Amino acid sequence: MRYLLTMISDTHTLFMQIHSISFLSKKYTPNVWMTVTILGIALVAILLPQLYDAHLDIAKAGTGTSGDPWTVCASGCDFTTLTSAFASSSVQNGDYLTINATYATSTETFPLTFNSKTSITLDCQSSGAIVGGTGTQKSIVMTASSTIQNCNVENVGISLNGAGSVIEGNTFSTSTTSTISLNSNNTTISNNTGIQHINASSGLTGITISGNTLETYAPNGDTSIINLAVAENISITSNTIRSYESSIKNLLYFDTVTSTLIQNNTLSYEISPSVQYPNGAVYLNDAASSTISNNDIILESSLGIANQANDGIRVINTATGKNVDATIEHNTIWLYQGSHTGINFYDDAGGSSGNITITANYNIFYNASSTASLGNGFQTSKNNAGATFTLTNDYNGYYSIGTQIQDNTSDGFSPTVGSNALTSNPYFKLSDASSSNDTELAPFSLYLDVNGTADIGNYSTARGSSFTIDDDCTVDYSSCHGTSTSIIANTAATNDTWTLAAGTYSNFAMTTTSRRTGSVTIEGAGASTIISNASASPIKLTGLDSMTIQDMIVQDAISSASSYTWTGLSFDYGGTSYNQTLALEFPSDGYAILVETDCNVDNLATFMPPSDGNDVSAYLGMGTDDYHIALTTVFGSPVTMIVPSSVAANQAAFEALGSCSTPAAWVNAAFAQSGGAYTYDSAAFASASITVTSGYTDPPVLAQVSSRIAGIQLIDTTNTTITNVTSTNNLYGISLEGTAATTVISDSTITNSTQYDIYSDSTSDNTLKNVDFTRASSTISGTGNVDVQFKTRALIQNTSSTPLGGVGLTFTSDDTSQTYSATTTDTGYTAYSGYLSAFTMTSSSIATTNGGYNPYAVSVSASSTYAATSTSFTLDSKNETITLTMIGAPDTPTFSSFTNTTSSIQATWGTISDAAYYTVSSTVPGYTSVTTTNTNYDFTGLDPATTYYFQIKSTNSIDLSSSFSSVTSTITDTPAALD
Numbered sequence: 001m002r003y004l005l006t007m008i009s010d011t012h013t014l015f016m017q018i019h020s021i022s023f024l025s026k027k028y029t030p031n032v033w034m035t036v037t038i039l040g041i042a043l044v045a046i047l048l049p050q051l052y053d054a055h056l057d058i059a060k061a062g063t064g065t066s067g068d069p070w071t072v073c074a075s076g077c078d079f080t081t082l083t084s085a086f087a088s089s090s091v092q093n094g095d096y097l098t099i100n101a102t103y104a105t106s107t108e109t110f111p112l113t114f115n116s117k118t119s120i121t122l123d124c125q126s127s128g129a130i131v132g133g134t135g136t137q138k139s140i141v142m143t144a145s146s147t148i149q150n151c152n153v154e155n156v157g158i159s160l161n162g163a164g165s166v167i168e169g170n171t172f173s174t175s176t177t178s179t180i181s182l183n184s185n186n187t188t189i190s191n192n193t194g195i196q197h198i199n200a201s202s203g204l205t206g207i208t209i210s211g212n213t214l215e216t217y218a219p220n221g222d223t224s225i226i227n228l229a230v231a232e233n234i235s236i237t238s239n240t241i242r243s244y245e246s247s248i249k250n251l252l253y254f255d256t257v258t259s260t261l262i263q264n265n266t267l268s269y270e271i272s273p274s275v276q277y278p279n280g281a282v283y284l285n286d287a288a289s290s291t292i293s294n295n296d297i298i299l300e301s302s303l304g305i306a307n308q309a310n311d312g313i314r315v316i317n318t319a320t321g322k323n324v325d326a327t328i329e330h331n332t333i334w335l336y337q338g339s340h341t342g343i344n345f346y347d348d349a350g351g352s353s354g355n356i357t358i359t360a361n362y363n364i365f366y367n368a369s370s371t372a373s374l375g376n377g378f379q380t381s382k383n384n385a386g387a388t389f390t391l392t393n394d395y396n397g398y399y400s401i402g403t404q405i406q407d408n409t410s411d412g413f414s415p416t417v418g419s420n421a422l423t424s425n426p427y428f429k430l431s432d433a434s435s436s437n438d439t440e441l442a443p444f445s446l447y448l449d450v451n452g453t454a455d456i457g458n459y460s461t462a463r464g465s466s467f468t469i470d471d472d473c474t475v476d477y478s479s480c481h482g483t484s485t486s487i488i489a490n491t492a493a494t495n496d497t498w499t500l501a502a503g504t505y506s507n508f509a510m511t512t513t514s515r516r517t518g519s520v521t522i523e524g525a526g527a528s529t530i531i532s533n534a535s536a537s538p539i540k541l542t543g544l545d546s547m548t549i550q551d552m553i554v555q556d557a558i559s560s561a562s563s564y565t566w567t568g569l570s571f572d573y574g575g576t577s578y579n580q581t582l583a584l585e586f587p588s589d590g591y592a593i594l595v596e597t598d599c600n601v602d603n604l605a606t607f608m609p610p611s612d613g614n615d616v617s618a619y620l621g622m623g624t625d626d627y628h629i630a631l632t633t634v635f636g637s638p639v640t641m642i643v644p645s646s647v648a649a650n651q652a653a654f655e656a657l658g659s660c661s662t663p664a665a666w667v668n669a670a671f672a673q674s675g676g677a678y679t680y681d682s683a684a685f686a687s688a689s690i691t692v693t694s695g696y697t698d699p700p701v702l703a704q705v706s707s708r709i710a711g712i713q714l715i716d717t718t719n720t721t722i723t724n725v726t727s728t729n730n731l732y733g734i735s736l737e738g739t740a741a742t743t744v745i746s747d748s749t750i751t752n753s754t755q756y757d758i759y760s761d762s763t764s765d766n767t768l769k770n771v772d773f774t775r776a777s778s779t780i781s782g783t784g785n786v787d788v789q790f791k792t793r794a795l796i797q798n799t800s801s802t803p804l805g806g807v808g809l810t811f812t813s814d815d816t817s818q819t820y821s822a823t824t825t826d827t828g829y830t831a832y833s834g835y836l837s838a839f840t841m842t843s844s845s846i847a848t849t850n851g852g853y854n855p856y857a858v859s860v861s862a863s864s865t866y867a868a869t870s871t872s873f874t875l876d877s878k879n880e881t882i883t884l885t886m887i888g889a890p891d892t893p894t895f896s897s898f899t900n901t902t903s904s905i906q907a908t909w910g911t912i913s914d915a916a917y918y919t920v921s922s923t924v925p926g927y928t929s930v931t932t933t934n935t936n937y938d939f940t941g942l943d944p945a946t947t948y949y950f951q952i953k954s955t956n957s958i959d960l961s962s963s964f965s966s967v968t969s970t971i972t973d974t975p976a977a978l979d
Contacts, residue, residue, distance in 0.1 A: 394418030803828025
């Protein structure tokens, strides 16, 4: 206001000056009016800038540059609408327009064109300005090299009709339908959110779609979210693309494209498509030079229609003579249905299409459903004999996938799975509170650093090596990585350290893998870490080297574990062998099929190979159910089905199951269970005229195999270290089996074993170091020995049980091979020795003398005060303490009384407990030194009234003497006076 008043005051003064000049002009000269005119022009030049710069509702006019743009808003700007801006001759090619928050899109005229002006930039500057609106979809037609950025867009269809157009940083409303149409080359759509559809005209090149969130909520007549045809040099990177609309079949649909990059995207069906064959989240038809890498592709989690089939990536060749190729690497594809396929490639039936070359490495095909073993990793159908199909694949992960490569060809193209494929759980971050990282691999995943550097799947990071398991923690993948020891069994790798916090855990078993040869440390928190299982060894290691187990309790494995093996099953009936599974894309004939729910092909997921010795312990009902045999057909192929009695009690119940037809032959309770053991009913097979197919084990055997269990079971291991472990209440405390070698078990306790504390059938030697165990409750049946070592110490004291410090001593084994020298402290104790060999347990003897070390001698050297001493003992227990008593000189006696006469003196002194005799020295003639075992001595033949002097000392049994007492005198009696 002060500025405005000053401006008015200055203006008033100027007008007064003009008025004075006018008055003078009448008096002096007619030319003064020209001067007035000039001053008026000067006044306008002064006032207008001040008016614009004053704090009034009048904006300064722009110049169209990014630093001084044209402005568009409801009032006070250069323009109130974009239509008026583009119509203005002031707005030129290459100009920059900003749209302010008060811009009223309702006043806009649509369709909005740029009036043939190119290189225009429309920037809402994230002001909240809305372009578009409700009602029918609005249209914006962009020109060459133009940009729309940082705007809120509602219900708009934007057409990029000029080369080099850019749509960047805008927020599209998902509650309305906004689409983008690409009609020119070298266009860019980046860092926008809420786009529903993108489509393109044919024949384009240079399409970049990057960093966007595309979410389709409305059909809008499209069946794909991004649809490109007859295009080249396409880049689709770092986008999140989700379908919330059932009419969407493909998330990306590319037809007749060349040089396509699809990378670092997240593609997901949030709602199932409503068609039976959506044909792929990524659909590439007649596409050459495609690269699809580092994407997360999540298929629909539920069926949108019965028997629906879908693919993560579909590559199809339909053009005559055209070759297509794709590099598909580092993708993670989530499958949920039996009819889902990760990568499907094929050619058009009946045509003459060209070759298909697929390079597919480092992908994850992940069965994310609760149903085990479903879907396909790859699927291929080769329909044209003249075409060449090539599939290069390795380091792909197939987790719980029913068929790794479903090969539907029959002309010699038979792709095989790469030798470095994985089938283990990749372990995504599914156990923490966050859902935003569900497609990331946990830091212990074996899909990380799979060949030293590369990772399988989309997520990439360096694998960790130190992990914590806590049974009641909140998993965060940093301070706590899991709650179950199953993670250790499945993912521990060489040089890992796994810490088990205080808690109670289930058993785990570890064996060698390509990533785990040994050198894994498993450490607990001491007695508060407990691993327990009634029917399996708490810890079982097989074939591993340099493993370390420490600071925990293993307990309660008291029941022998049972496993089951089954010979291959194939039966002949009516002249037909019911084993024809090769036609069903199995690796060979002879697979038997386990029925777990019904006969729907999506639910047939467990297959027993034709070989013998199949481990079927995990089969449904094993150990409790009877098993029926049904000879039936699947897709026209005769097969043998195994039917648990809990699934169908009899043939009628089987036929009532979904998709289960009447079998050609049926044997009820073909393998009958009793007490966990199975009996083959050969009579029932003979009665049904069913025979075992030639070449198969006859009769077939379903065998129960009992195996030993132990607190810690080591099979064919080397250099295992077990420290501070308590094994209690187990069938076997520690079991050393096969070639288990150079095991060192130290400072541990084995107690309350049902059968054996130590069991060894190993062909190699092992060592117990200071282990508390019961020797008599141990057995050695192998050629390998068990060397038993203990620590020991000494306590040195004198005969008064006073500890003696500074005393040197030596332990020596009987064969002198083991020695330990030490000196006592002021407590009288030595430090514990190192591990000293005590005895050797062999198949022929477990006696403490076996090995020649026992008995041990402990020798103590003499000192100026004490005599040397020694003892022998048997070293046979943990932390044994040997007590030795050193004998020193006895105490000095003192005279207690003298009994005198005129001619004798009887000296009496106190008893010294360890004195063997006493020596009295005196001035009595003839008695200068006398010895006695008594505590008194009579001196006779003395002169009356004479003073005599005495001293005394004691001597013990080893001739150590005390010092003499101090000199004591006494006087013989004086004779009575004569009358």
